[in-house]
Amino acid sequence: MTAILQVADTENSGFLSVTQLVRAMKNDRFEHAFRTLGIDIRMPEHYFKTLASVTQQDELSIDEFVAHIVQMKGAVSRTDVQTLTLETALLQKLAKKYVSRSTAQVTQVCVDAKCSCVFVVLPCFATVQ
Secondary structure: OHHHHHHHOOOOOOEEOHHHHHHHHOOHHHHHHHHHOOOOOOOHHHHHHHHHHHHOOOOEEHHHHHHHHHHHOOOOOHHHHHHHHHHHHHHHHHHHHHHHHHHHHHHHHHHHHOOOOOOOOOOOOOOOO
C-alpha cells in the first residue's frame, strides 16, 4: 500500500495532497491495486478531505494515510451506514444543546457581572440530511 501511494506522491515529499490522490485514483491500475488489497475508495476526494479535517492538515503523510485506509478493509452494510448517520445526528443534537446552554450561562454571567460587551464565537453545526 505504501509503495502504491509513494508513486502517487509526485513531489516525493512523503505526503499526499487531495489532488495527488484523486489523480492517482483515476488511474485504473491504482484503483485495481486498492481493490486487490480489499480497499474500495469510491469517493477518494471526500474520504481524504474528511480525514484531513480530522487531523487538521491539508496534506497527509503516506504512513498516516495508510494507517487509516487499512481500517477501511472489508464490507460495509447499509445498516452500518444508517447507524453512523443516526449517531452523527444525535451528536450534533447534543452539541447544539451544549452550545445553547453555554451561551445562556455566559449571558447570565455577563448580566450578573453587569458586563457592557462580550463577544462569544460559536461553532456552526451543519444538519445531517
